[in-house]
Amino acid sequence: MAKSPKNSVGRRGFLKHAAAGAAALAATPGLGTAQQAAPPPRGAPGPSGAQLAREAGVARPAATALVEHPGSDFMVDVLRALGLEYVAANPGSTFESLHESIINYGDNKMPEFLTCTHEESAVALCHGYAKIEGKPMMALIHGDIGLQHASMAIYNAYVDRVPVYMVVGNHVDGAERTSGVQSMHSGNDLGALVRDYTKWDDQPYSLGAFAESAVRAYKIATAPPRGPVLLVAHHEVQSHAMTGPAPRIPKLVMTAPPAGDSAAVAEAAGLLVNAERPLIVGERAVRSAEGLQLMVDLAETLQAPFNSQERMNFPTHHPLSGNGGTGYQPDVMLGLEVADLSNQTRAAHARGAKVIAISAMGLALKSNLQEFGHYAEVDLDIGADAEATLPYLIEACKKLITADRRRLIDERGRKLAEAHRQVRLANVEAAAYGWDSSPVSLARIAGELWPLVKDEDWSFVSPQAFAGNWPNRLWKMDKPYQYIGGQGAGGMGYGAPASVGAALANRKYGRLSINIQTDGDLNYAPGVLWTAAHHRIPLLSIMHNNRGYHQEVMFIEQMCSVHNRGADRAHIGTKLWDPNIDYTLMAKAYGLYAEGPISDPQQLAPALKRAIERVKNGEPALVDVVTQPR
Amino acid sequence: MGETILRVLMRTAALVVPVVLSAQPAPGGDATKGKDLFLKYSCYACHGFSGQNGPGARLVPMKMTAAGFVAYVRLPRTRQMPSFSAKVLSDEQLTDIHAYIKTLPESRPAKDIPALNQFKEQ
Ligand SMILES: Cc1ncc(C[n+]2csc(CCOP(=O)(O)OP(=O)(O)O)c2C)c(N)n1
Numbered sequence: 240m241a242k243s244p245k246n247s248v249g250r251r252g253f254l255k256h257a258a259a260g261a262a263a264l265a266a267t268p269g270l271g272t273a274q275q276a277a278p279p280p281r282g283a284p285g286p287s288g289a290q291l292a293r294e295a296g297v298a299r300p301a302a303t304a305l306v307e308h309p310g311s312d313f314m315v316d317v318l319r320a321l322g323l324e325y326v327a328a329n330p331g332s333t334f335e336s337l338h339e340s341i342i343n344y345g346d347n348k349m350p351e352f353l354t355c356t357h358e359e360s361a362v363a364l365c366h367g368y369a370k371i372e373g374k375p376m377m378a379l380i381h382g383d384i385g386l387q388h389a390s391m392a393i394y395n396a397y398v399d400r401v402p403v404y405m406v407v408g409n410h411v412d413g414a415e416r417t418s419g420v421q422s423m424h425s426g427n428d429l430g431a432l433v434r435d436y437t438k439w440d441d442q443p444y445s446l447g448a449f450a451e452s453a454v455r456a457y458k459i460a461t462a463p464p465r466g467p468v469l470l471v472a473h474h475e476v477q478s479h480a481m482t483g484p485a486p487r488i489p490k491l492v493m494t495a496p497p498a499g500d501s502a503a504v505a506e507a508a509g510l511l512v513n514a515e516r517p518l519i520v521g522e523r524a525v526r527s528a529e530g531l532q533l534m535v536d537l538a539e540t541l542q543a544p545f546n547s548q549e550r551m552n553f554p555t556h557h558p559l560s561g562n563g564g565t566g567y568q569p570d571v572m573l574g575l576e577v578a579d580l581s582n583q584t585r586a587a588h589a590r591g592a593k594v595i596a597i598s599a600m601g602l603a604l605k606s607n608l609q610e611f612g613h614y615a616e617v618d619l620d621i622g623a624d625a626e627a628t629l630p631y632l633i634e635a636c637k638k639l640i641t642a643d644r645r646r647l648i649d650e651r652g653r654k655l656a657e658a659h660r661q662v663r664l665a666n667v668e669a670a671a672y673g674w675d676s677s678p679v680s681l682a683r684i685a686g687e688l689w690p691l692v693k694d695e696d697w698s699f700v701s702p703q704a705f706a707g708n709w710p711n712r713l714w715k716m717d718k719p720y721q722y723i724g725g726q727g728a729g730g731m732g733y734g735a736p737a738s739v740g741a742a743l744a745n746r747k748y749g750r751l752s753i754n755i756q757t758d759g760d761l762n763y764a765p766g767v768l769w770t771a772a773h774h775r776i777p778l779l780s781i782m783h784n785n786r787g788y789h790q791e792v793m794f795i796e797q798m799c800s801v802h803n804r805g806a807d808r809a810h811i812g813t814k815l816w817d818p819n820i821d822y823t824l825m826a827k828a829y830g831l832y833a834e835g836p837i838s839d840p841q842q843l844a845p846a847l848k849r850a851i852e853r854v855k856n857g858e859p860a861l862v863d864v865v866t867q868p869r
Numbered sequence: 870m871g872e873t874i875l876r877v878l879m880r881t882a883a884l885v886v887p888v889v890l891s892a893q894p895a896p897g898g899d900a901t902k903g904k905d906l907f908l909k910y911s912c913y914a915c916h917g918f919s920g921q922n923g924p925g926a927r928l929v930p931m932k933m934t935a936a937g938f939v940a941y942v943r944l945p946r947t948r949q950m951p952s953f954s955a956k957v958l959s960d961e962q963l964t965d966i967h968a969y970i971k972t973l974p975e976s977r978p979a980k981d982i983p984a985l986n987q988f989k990e991q
């Protein structure tokens with residue numbers, strides 16, 4: 240029997256299943272001869288005419304044999320077994336077989352294909368989805384080039400401890416791949432490109448190994464500290480025919496998160512209960528609705544203020560929300576999943592206070608990129624997941640609280656409630672500043688939005704630090720999905736695609752997703768607006784159009800000052816004007832309902848109302864608002 | 870590229886801010902020139918076009934005297950605020966900026982803004 244290079248077995252032994260299948264096909268009249276007619280080159284000869292034609296997008300070599308049951312069909316079974324609802328991807332031939340299996344064999348359901356215009360958008364979309372859904376969706380990535388495009392978004396998810404399930408196509412067998420693009424887009428160890436900021440990666444060489452690695456990858460991604468994982472799906476494993484029974488798909492057994500050591504938890508409880516002015520700080524503490532309730536239980540047990548940073552860790556209108564008000568100098572501080580406690584610890588020690596950390600982050604760190612920040616000399620370090628540890632900590636605290644202590648604690652609670660009320664009122668006063676100004680103030684955007692959304696099941700899906708944190712400062716938030724935090728690693732270009740991903744997850748719950756969209760962020764990869772329109776993902780985007788990279792304007796202005804030169808050129812390289820970017824036109828071009836630019840604050844509420852109607856009807860809409868810088 | 874940077878800025882700032890510049894010249898400073906400088910030297914970047922939005926201190930209502938303002942800008946008391954030396958902006962120019970800030974309208978108090986009252990009641 241003549242054997243085409245496609246049938247070559249033995250090279251690292253990973254094509255066992257495929258070999259027999261291809262042999263069977265070769266025996267079929269007609270097909271075998273076709274395979275013999277145009278053997279792909281081995282070694283490193285120049286590209287053939289057929290290859291050149293293919294690379295130019297003209298044609299596929301005529302010699303392709305029929306493959307009835309490609310390995311990628313089985314891969315779809317595996318992905319479905321894992322419950323991966325969606326796959327976000329920019330198309331590429333390294334995963335062509337899997338792509339085809341998803342849409343045909345899998346009937347484009349579980350996972351359903353989402354067309355993305357950039358790999359960074361695909362991964363950031365998964366990032367936003369996971370923050371709402373609490374479980375990963377999949378990004379399918381094209382070889383080394385797609386992975387390099389995706390890399391910043393992967394880093395954001397890694398630093399944010401968010402699970403993202405990534406599969407990257409690759410032509411691993413040098414004997415099979417053509418010169419030119421197939422070679423240029425392939426690697427020996429693709430995982431190495433992003434290994435500094437993925438939690439785990441693997442490149443299985445057979446379908447059986449794929450199934451095992453795929454299940455393991457899911458398990459690793461979702462076990463705290465969570466993170467992105469990468470599987471290499473070799474083109475050869477995808478595209479060769481399966482023979483015999485499909486390999487077994489191992490059962491997914493989720494890993495219970497690590498909870499704190501009981502002696503350490505008891506010690507923490509002693510410090511907290513006996514503190515005069517305890518403070519709880521939560522950063523990436525809440526993973527679920529139950530987690531949010533645990534935070535409230537702990538704060539109420541101790542009557543300690545809870546300073547929620549980064550995302551929704553504590554109800555904004557709870558009387559214990561905040562840092563205790565002016566003059567509240569904590570003597571014991573508890574950090575829950577706070578990435579870098581070094582500054583707070585230094586300040587605490589300077590006034591004789593103690594710091595306790597509960598965090599799983601330190602359990603899985605990488606060396607190269609310095610996201611772990613500085614070493615903090617905390618007094619008690621509990622290497623465990625905060626949410627999983629809280630039930631034990633709450634119980635230990637309750638055991639230690641005597642009736643006398645309870646009176647003192649409750650007295651503290653009354654003072655804290657008043658301090659919280661004062662901060663809330665001060666926020667409302669501050670929201671009035673520039674209320675009638677043009678361009679529009681960020682507080683006004685939050686203020687005009689609230690009455691339009693407060694009776695809906697809403698979800699604020701974008702970062703808000705650059706919007707003055709006004710939604711947090713004004714709105715009543717008491718569900719984890721009402722604010723999902725920032726980029727993770729501060730990589731801009733996250734906001735737009737992560738908002739679309741979060742809105743995708745919110746869609747099935749009928750939630751109204753709200754995105755305050757900065758202009759610089761959108762311009763990295765605005766094509767994600769089209770993805771939202773194409774896939775009917777309802778999302779309200781309000782442009783925070785300050786016509787520039789405003790953060791950088793301020794930095795350059797500082798430099799001008801430090802160098803004792805005027806700030807009159809600080810706009811160079813930092814502003815997005817001349818010409819102004821027309822976001823209404825841009826959004827319309829991508830198929831969205833859009834209005835603006837709005838500079839007069841009086842026009843804001845009616846425009847928002849019209850856009851919200853569209854969103855409630857199931858489509859994305861954008862309102863371009865020209866804003867104060869911040 | 871024909872447009873100067875100042876004109877772009879002026880167009881943004883001139884949108885609605887109801888400032889009648891020459892009607893109430895602040896003593897000692899030229900508010901019209903001050904507006905140019907406020908925009909050109911990126912004061913708006915941290916204090917807002919309104920003079921009261923953003924991470925910078927609220928400048929409206931301006932409570933400093935012109936002399937106090939000049940002294941403060943030369944040697945700010947916070948690290949966030951960049952200092953502007955005499956090499957960069959003269960006393961006269963800073964006095965003009967001060968005069969301009971004085972013309973910026975103060976906000977209505979929150980109690981007079983119905984949309985904000987809802988937040989007090991929550
Ligand atoms: C990938 C990436 N490139 C550059 C930066 C530097 N950077 C930080 S903030 C910022 C400005 C972003 O502009 P925009 O999204 O409009 O927000 P604004 O600062 O105007 O509020 C930039 C460019 C970054 N953080 N990430």
Ligand SMILES: [Mg+2]
Nearest residue numbers: 758759787789
């Ligand atoms: Mg901007």
